[in-house]
Amino acid sequence: MNPRRHHRSSGEPGREGSPPPDEVTAIFDGMLQHARELLAVRSPLDAELIVSEILGSWWAKRVPDGDVEEIIGEALVAHAGTVGTPAALALLIGMAYMGTPRQAAMAERAALELMGNGVARPGWADRVGMVAPEECFVSRDVYGDQDSIVCTYTYGGTERHALVILVDRNKAGAVPSASGQFAPVARVGRPPMPGMVRDAWVSSKVDTLLDHCRREGRDNPLMRFEPLDSRDARALLQSALDLTDDTDDPPVNENFGSYHAFVRARVDILPPGGRLPQPPVYGRDRRATIAARFLASDEAEGLSDLSAASRCVDRIIDYGCTHDFGRPLRVSPVKCEMFLLDWLPRKVLLSPTEQEAVPHVLAAWVRWAGKRTGLPEEGIRATLDALWDATAKFAEAYRDPSAFGLDRDLVGRLLPDGDLEALPRRAFALPFLSGTHRRSGRHGFINLSTLDPADRDDRRVILEFEHPGADEEHLNAHERLAERLWDGEPPQLWDTAQSLLDIGYERHEILHKLIDVLDRCGEDPEALREALHVLRHEPPPE
Known part of the structure; x- marks a missing residue:
């Protein structure tokens, strides 16, 4: 479950892991000051972009033990309803259209209450969200690296504008798709493959933009420009946005957060029914x-x-x-x-x-x-x-490991799958490359150089060598952690270990910190990710 897009039980600012109440209030007051710009604009498009920028100030942020949309977004709605100024009402009206479903419901109730108390509405209030899609196009390179999806919209035939969304497949290729099953489709043009949203922007010069794209598709042999079925555009963009949202520290343009809520809202009003193409299976x-x-x-x-x-x-x-x-x-x-x-x-x-x-x-x-x-x-x-x-x-x-003096046979035993990226975490999990092992070479009657760390029984012998006299429960805990580090699941486990190494913790102390987290979280993967996130920000040892 993505903490940026889903919600657990409602909470209040100031609970454990959250900023102090005074600090939160100061942040919210700054956002409401930004919202005063909403009183100076007449266009619903301009208003929506300002609201999206405010909502984007916390997009992709994470908070310990909580949901950022709940702790910040929903609390901002409550704060705006309490302040009750025209700027607060304008922000609530915008969030009723562009916020998460829970934020939207809360914002609508708070806005109705303020209007009932006589707070003045901005002039654009009746038209915000009253937008309809027109056409969709795709500008793609012949390599299949990137697509620019161009969707045009109007407010009842006026204020025509284009939303351009850059979808990058090279950055997304190594990340599991968030869209589930793909199915083949054949309508207008060739449906693009899924990817990750990297950037987005809005233009009011729609005809100029489309003319430029058509010329480039005609004159540049490495570019194509063609119509795209709006249903396929929605399926592609929802999948790409989900992948971006589900990625920690996604590689997006630095300003993308300001457009995120706007993009989500515009994609949601495209017609449903599109499906993504099925990647071929290569056995x-x-x-x-x-x-x-x-x-x-x-x-x-x-x-x-x-x-x-x-x-x-x-x-x-x-x-x-x-x-x-x-x-x-x-x-x-x-x-x-x-x-x-x-x-x-x-x-x-x-x-x-x-x-x-x-x-x-x-x-x-x-x-x-x-x-x-x-x-x-x-x-x-x-x-x-x-x-x-x-x-x-x-x-x-x-960097060939043998260039650093590592025995190639030993490296081969640590990497039976050839996964070079796994070498440092597997060497960390098992004391197989330590000087002690190279000097002694034996554990009782066992020649350590013959052990296969990929084999669970041999791995247990290695751990027994490192923990002489340890009881069964202690060895079992180390064995469970070693297996997770060997497999790299979850990836945040090794990331956390490296962060703790960087600030000065010793290897065995880190192993015990990770074991404590695994014991606390049990089989709850979301709880484990959050606990590791907190552990990565542990203060340096004294």
Whole structure:
């Protein structure tokens, strides 16, 4: 459950984990001062954008042990109702349209009460929210990296405006989709694949904007501009917004929070019924067939080490299937850079021959896959240019553990799945790389160098070696934590451990803090995330 969009029981400012009442009141008074701008505007569009900016001041923020929309948003409604000024009423009218469902209901009741007491309404009050959608369009690059969704609206035929929303799939590819099941659809144009909202903006110069997009789609071989069914636009944007909202610290434009409530409200009035396309399923046999066809192609003919090339192309295909919405054949400058400089260095343990081969295999793949997906020659050239620029940085980005003096056999046992990103957290969870182990090498009659940390029984022996004389319950607690750290579930567990290391806590003290949190939270994943968030802000040790 997302604490920014759902609600638990109602609460009051000043409860445990919340700012003190005087501080909250000062914050709310500042927001009401901002709301005075609502009294100076005549346009409902301007009013909605101001209200959205106020609501965005806490979007994506988190509060310990609570719901930010409840602690701040709903409390602001209560405070505005108590203040009872014309600015407070204007803000309440805007929140009745743009707030969360609970905020909207509370704001409507408070606004009606203030109007009943004779507080003057702003001139735009009767028209706020009385907006209807017109058309939707999509401006997309031929690579499939990003789409700009353009939706036009009017207030009864007047004040026509366009909302432009940037949907980015490269940033979203590694994040599980929040939209549930996808289903195929075939209406106006090709429905875009899901992604993450990165930015949004509003223009009142609708015709100028659309003319510019049409020219770019006509004159730029790397861009397309076409109509988009409004139902598909809603399905895409709801999914992308959900993904953005459900992501901790989403990679959005710094001003996106100011538009968030406005975007949500505008997307909600688009017609329902659209569905997102189903990503194709690539099983093991299908992936192997694609790899075999590539390796037999003219583009792969110049690859000198076919064994290393085979392993590299398997990584390329896996990345496209798992982290690019089931699109292994899609190539682009950004995707190649992310694969080579971000994903491989974090996630994959490459042999020295694979490290040397992967840029050349990727270049051949770009030529082969680009032709098969109909990518214009300009797009293939631009992708290859970006790839060769990234190749010079790959040697720096990819840090082979053996370069730091780590035994490659030991690294291989810690990474049976080849997940390079897991190395530091697994080494932290198990004292397998410590100097003591390397010196002694034995635990009783057991040769520690023969133990497999991926095996639960062997893992238990390692933990017994680290905790001589510990009772069964204590060892069980360490074993449960070690298993979670080994699997990286939840990711916040290792994030918290690193934060505590950074401020000076010792490893074993951190392990016990994490065990305490796991014991307290039990099987409640939301409680665990919140408790880890609090623990990450622990003061440094004295």
